[in-house]
Structure formats: C-alpha cells, structure tokens
Amino acid sequence: MALEIGIVGLPSSGKTTLFRALTRAETHGSGKEHVGMAQIPDERLEQVAETVGARKVTPAAVRVVDVPGTGPQLLGNLRQVDLILAVLDGWSGTRSAEADKEELVLELLAADRDHVQRRLERVAKQAKSGDATLRTEVANLEQLAAHLENLQAVSELGGDVEIPAELELLTIKPLMEIVNGPEGIDLKLEAELAELSDEEAAAFREGESALGTVVRALVEELDLITFFTAGDKETRAWTLRKGESALDAAETIHSDIARGFIRAEVIRWDDLVAAGSHSDARRQGLERVEGKTYEVQDGDVLNIRFNV
C-alpha cells in the first residue's frame, strides 16, 4: 500500500491547485474528490538507471487525496491517510493563514468528535451484554467524547484515557501546513509550472522548486527512506519507513516476492554508479548479502532473490 496524504483546507484556499501541482493530473469541476499519485523526485534514480541502462525509469510516489470540503463526513474519508496537508489561504487577502489554521483545526476536531460519538453509541449497545472489555472501552470512549465535546485537542487529554489506534483520529495524525501565497508558496504558479516539462519549469524558476521543498518536507515528516531496484528493463525508486526491513521492502515490491524471500543482495547506489555495473560492483566486493531482518538504508539498491 502506497503512503497516503490528505489535503485539507477551507474553500478556495488552494487545495485542488495544490493537488494539480503535486500530481500533474488534470481536474474537472469543483466539489469532487480527487485521488492521484505524486512522484517523489530523486536525483540518484536517474544515475542508477543510466548505470544499468534502464529502458524505463519509475520514481517513487505517494497517494494524494483532495477532499472538497471540511464537513465531518468528507473529512471522514481521510481516516486512512498517513499525513494531513493543510492548505492555508495567504493569497486572497480576505482571510489570514492563522485564522484559516484555527478554523481548520476546529473542523478536524469536530470530525473526530462525531466519529468518537458514533463509535461510543455502537460499543455501548454491544456492551449491554455485560462483556467487561467492552464496558472498559465504553468508559474510555466516554471520557474521550467528553473531552472532544468542547473541541479540545486530543493531545491535551490528561490522565489515563486511551486513544485506540483503530479510531484513526484525524487530530493525532502528523499535520503539515502550506501557506498559499507570497509568505509561503505560490500554488497557482506551481500548478502552471507542473504542466511544463521539468526543463521548461526550471528555466522559469529562480533557484529551487518550491514544490520540491514541499515534497522533501513530506518525506522527512513521514520518516521515509528510498531504496532502488535496478534492472535494465525497469529501474525504480521505492519508499519505506525508516527502520523497515528487507522483508518489508520485498512486500512493497510484490507480496509474492515477500512470500518466497530467499535473500537480498545489497549495493549502495553510489557504489553501483561508481563501479559502472552490477557485475563490476560484485567483483569489487561492493555487494552484500542480507536476510529478511536487514534494516534497509536510504540509498540501498536491492536485488531480492525469491522462490515461489
């Protein structure tokens, strides 16, 4: 499963504009939910691909969801996301980014409040059977609901109230904010540049891509590392969470590869590029053989041997 990012913001803050810039997808009409993939640019990928003479180069990507509103129901579509990206209006002059942020946080809290309330009603009904575990859950949810009733942040919840992970509360997910406007990033410009080729877009910019900075911040916030698979047919970048294993890497590529995992052959990306080919890297002793539990490092080129 690709990592997922949910874009939230008040009406006309620039959510769909950001979605278009990130995914380079076209959108039609407003008020619709958009789902797309945002590529993660990586300069190392091109070099690895060139070294092995790849015919196809595929960057890593994350899934992006643009929800067209802030009601509890729409925001409820974001329970699965790994990170919330808040777009704040800093361009129209009709609102301030700070006011946007405050209002948005209240909307997220309201969505969590409704969600906990519904869960409480359901579990309370089941708990009538007298099951002790369910009764404990009810007591816990009651405290959580009472806290959220006043739209107070869950992080300020004191005492021993548990926050069950399966509730997938929006307000405990990592939140990154983007100010759309001169103080932050000009999303309208970024969306226009996203329609150009990389070279054309670079010619327009002074210095670094603002969108690139956003994507890098996302990668950092999600604690992601990148590994590569380098074939002449296809060379590809993939992401993992820092600390994940060679078996997790296999699972990311294909569940069959994970199931039949034998070993992982690992070369550092820059060793591969310097050696000029897999076989030369191997001859120079730059390839290691690792097992399922090996902690994949950022920049590893993995060749996973498997048998199904």
Ligand SMILES: Nc1nc2c(ncn2[C@@H]2O[C@H](COP(=O)(O)OP(=O)(O)O)[C@@H](O)[C@H]2O)c(=O)[nH]1
């Ligand atoms: N001038 C200007 N217009 C913008 C900017 N960002 C968004 N807009 C315009 O504001 C309108 C709403 O933007 P959109 O991304 O659809 O907002 P959403 O409702 O949050 O999805 C569109 O007409 C955009 O062209 C900006 O930075 N500058």
Ligand SMILES: [Mg+2]
């Ligand atoms: Mg929109």
